[in-house]
Amino acid sequence: MDTEHNTVLALDNIVAGYGAMTILNGTTFNVRRATITTVIGPNGAGKSTVFKTIFGMLKARTGTITFDGADITNNTPRQLLERGICYVPQGRNIFPELTVRHNLELGGFAAPSGINIDERIEAAMVRFPILRQKADVQASTLSGGQQKLLEIARGLLLDPTLILIDEPSIGLSPLMVQETFDILKDLRAKGVTILMVEQNAKSALQISDDGLVLELGRTRMAETAETLLNDPRVGQLFLGGAMEPAAA
Amino acid sequence: MMDFLTSRAFKGTVFVLLVAGLIILPFFLRPFGLLLVAMWMVHAVAALGLNLTLGYAGQISMAQGAFVGIGAYCTGLMTLAGVPYPVAFLCSGALCFAIGWILGYPALRVQHHYLAFVTLAFSTLVFLVMRNEEWLTNGIYGLTDIPRPILFGWNTGKAKDFYFFTLLMTSILAFCVWWIIRSPWGRAFVALRENPVRALSLGVDTRRYTLMAFAMGSSIGGFAGALYAPLVQFFEPNSFSLTLSLKLLLMVIVGGAGTFFGPFIGAATEVLLPEWLRIAQGYYLIIYAMLVMVLMMFCPTGIIGLGERLISHLRQKKISSERSAQAQVMGADKPGQKEGAGQ
Numbered sequence: 022m023d024t025e026h027n028t029v030l031a032l033d034n035i036v037a038g039y040g041a042m043t044i045l046n047g048t049t050f051n052v053r054r055a056t057i058t059t060v061i062g063p064n065g066a067g068k069s070t071v072f073k074t075i076f077g078m079l080k081a082r083t084g085t086i087t088f089d090g091a092d093i094t095n096n097t098p099r100q101l102l103e104r105g106i107c108y109v110p111q112g113r114n115i116f117p118e119l120t121v122r123h124n125l126e127l128g129g130f131a132a133p134s135g136i137n138i139d140e141r142i143e144a145a146m147v148r149f150p151i152l153r154q155k156a157d158v159q160a161s162t163l164s165g166g167q168q169k170l171l172e173i174a175r176g177l178l179l180d181p182t183l184i185l186i187d188e189p190s191i192g193l194s195p196l197m198v199q200e201t202f203d204i205l206k207d208l209r210a211k212g213v214t215i216l217m218v219e220q221n222a223k224s225a226l227q228i229s230d231d232g233l234v235l236e237l238g239r240t241r242m243a244e245t246a247e248t249l250l251n252d253p254r255v256g257q258l259f260l261g262g263a264m265e266p267a268a269a
Numbered sequence: 270m271m272d273f274l275t276s277r278a279f280k281g282t283v284f285v286l287l288v289a290g291l292i293i294l295p296f297f298l299r300p301f302g303l304l305l306v307a308m309w310m311v312h313a314v315a316a317l318g319l320n321l322t323l324g325y326a327g328q329i330s331m332a333q334g335a336f337v338g339i340g341a342y343c344t345g346l347m348t349l350a351g352v353p354y355p356v357a358f359l360c361s362g363a364l365c366f367a368i369g370w371i372l373g374y375p376a377l378r379v380q381h382h383y384l385a386f387v388t389l390a391f392s393t394l395v396f397l398v399m400r401n402e403e404w405l406t407n408g409i410y411g412l413t414d415i416p417r418p419i420l421f422g423w424n425t426g427k428a429k430d431f432y433f434f435t436l437l438m439t440s441i442l443a444f445c446v447w448w449i450i451r452s453p454w455g456r457a458f459v460a461l462r463e464n465p466v467r468a469l470s471l472g473v474d475t476r477r478y479t480l481m482a483f484a485m486g487s488s489i490g491g492f493a494g495a496l497y498a499p500l501v502q503f504f505e506p507n508s509f510s511l512t513l514s515l516k517l518l519l520m521v522i523v524g525g526a527g528t529f530f531g532p533f534i535g536a537a538t539e540v541l542l543p544e545w546l547r548i549a550q551g552y553y554l555i556i557y558a559m560l561v562m563v564l565m566m567f568c569p570t571g572i573i574g575l576g577e578r579l580i581s582h583l584r585q586k587k588i589s590s591e592r593s594a595q596a597q598v599m600g601a602d603k604p605g606q607k608e609g610a611g612q
Contacts, residue, residue: 076470078466078469078470097474098469098470098471098472099472099473099474102471102472103472108470109470110466110467110470114467114470115467116459116460116463116464116467117463118463119459119463123456123459126456127456127460127468127471127473128471130453130456130457130460130471130472130473131471131472131473175471
């Protein structure tokens with residue numbers, strides 16, 4: 022992988038878990054600036070746990086996390102949002118009972134003073150016109166894809182420089198998955214770094230620069246996405262490839 | 270028409286008419302009627318506070334009556350000791366804010382019916398203190414002859430004057446609650462109610478806001494108690510037993526939890542409706558109980574929710590008739606296209 026100064030996020034020997042259960046056993050990896058990095062691994066490898074730990078929702082017992090050279094280990098979500106990190110959790114994350122506009126407003130909750138949230142919401146509506154059309158209806162009436170758009174638009178409200186996105190394709194139609202991935206590529210072109218967990222590993226790696234394989238809470242492989250795509254072991258384990266084509 | 274009913278202009282108009290009505294009301298009512306309307310306002314304030322905790326932040330509390338009691342005793346004892354009313358009023362709110370904050374801690378660990386029981390236990394505890402700690406509260410004899418305030422030379426001793434004083438204070442407190450709801454605080458409360466984990470991922474400090482929801486709601490309850498004391502001028506511990514907490518809970522839910530006007534409507538059903546239903550005599554409670562059961566069965570979102578449902582029903586009807594009209598026009602333009610497309 023690339024040189025040190027190009028690293029935007031670095032995890033060093035992170036240990037974390039729930040109660041007596043340790044999920045991350047010394048996870049270590051680096052994420053390069055303005056890239057898409059996909060984390061893959063079998064169920065229970067700790068993919069989502071890594072994100073929760075980075076975003077301060079789960080305490081890291083030991084180890085350090087650095088972002089842009091600053092130690093952000095166990096910062097609160099609010100502090101991380103102010104630093105420019107945003108987290109889009111797995112599944113549906115909108116507030117279904119609230120209107121689309123209210124949902125967007127909540128995205129600006131952690132905005133530092135001096136940021137005009139109304140302007141940002143306006144910009145988001147220009148970018149995703151469907152949100153303007155549906156601004157005053159309950160978010161639960163949006164289709165699955167529209168809800169994902171709302172979630173992404175809400176996440177982008179604070180102009181993050183690092184986006185942690187967990188399973189963006191889950192429950193979406195293939196067309197919508199494509200659209201979501203296009204948005205991510207577009208963000209990368211603007212210099213945003215994206216760290217993503219994805220079940221749909223093959224299509225995720227295809228748009229990624231780097232890939233990480235997590236197993237039992239440790240980094241097993243950290244390679245370019247292309248290397249991982251062509252690695253027979255990875256193909257066999259996670260990409261749905263059969264033994265023969267991988268060996269060939 | 271339907272859009273108008275949900276517009277801000279309409280809500281504003283209703284509000285202005287309501288306040289205007291309340292201002293001219295004393296010129297038509299006898300002192301007992303005034304006492305009743307003032308009682309409605311005091312209960313509405315207490316319910317507004319509970320609505321903040323329960324309706325907006327989603328934290329159930331069966332202790333709002335206890336906070337009204339703490340506020341009433343605080344103001345009663347202080348004014349009887351000669352402390353000026355404004356000081357006693359602020360102390361009531363501040364004391365309930367502090368106690369409410371502490372009561373919020375269990376809510377960080379337990380939710381829903383577990384939290385209901387924690388707050389219920391607290392309510393009983395407060396009642397026992399009021400009844401048994403005679404050195405402080407005068408026990409079962411309660412407090413008597415609580416003075417009504419004289420503010421800037423305005424003696425609120427007469428029924429009409431005190432009515433206006435209650436109206437003024439209710440308006441100020443209602444405005445504060447309205448402001449909280451519309452501020453980022455209110456938004457954070459709603460996010461907390463809807464889904465704490467999602468709220469956390471957006472940077473809402475759920476811990477702080479849970480405590481805040483309890484503290485703010487309780488302090489509004491304390492202010493209601495501070496108004497209650499000089500209004501009735503006599504009270505004893507039973508005024509603030511668990512029954513009051515349950516009544517306030519009912520007011521919030523019947524009126525419409527999580528809506529600004531809900532508590533006002535809920536308080537009206539609890540305080541004013543019994544008087545209007547007096548002709549039904551002994552059957553009053555039976556009628557009221559049945560009304561509540563029917564309402565909860567068919568509209569768990571309360572009276573305000575009932576109105577909103579009606580409006581949305583009318584709106585959907587309008588939209589769907591517009592759609593079918595549009596579909597007919599389109600159908601006439603392209604006859605037989607459906608069959609053609611399949612081939």
